[in-house]
């Protein structure tokens with residue numbers, strides 16, 4: 088029984104990292120990488136900065152990507168970010184979650 092639990096826990100870890108990887112694909116396919124770099128601020132804040140602002144708040148990050156909450160990282164530049172939400176809003180839930188996991192993996 089203990090062995091089974093260990094195997095299941097291992098599978099969950101693998102599934103978790105596969106999800107973050109999938110999130111990277113969603114990130115690239117939707118042109119997010121053009122304005123967001125992993126660690127340096129460019130046109131948009133770095134993924135690290137976003138991950139720190141949303142640490143432990145995955146649900147809020149998903150809500151932001153659905154256009155349901157207000158920006159909190161750099162609101163003065165939000166006019167550049169808000170049109171991007173037209174792309175993320177229509178993504179299926181599992182893609183949005185994978186995208187959020189990918190962003191949050193940068194803290």
Ligand code: HEC
Pocket residue numbers: 114117118119120121122123130131132137148151152157158159160161162163164165166167168169171174175186190
């Ligand atoms: C044209 C440039 C540009 C593109 C493309 C872009 N962003 Fe942004 N993004 C910004 C800027 C500028 C900000 C800072 C304003 C803000 O905080 O909303 C930002 C902020 C954010 C934030 C922080 C929101 C907050 O609470 O402040 C998230 C999350 C984010 N972007 C995700 C994405 C994702 C996912 C994509 C791809 C679908 C994307 N961005 C594409 C420019 C861009």
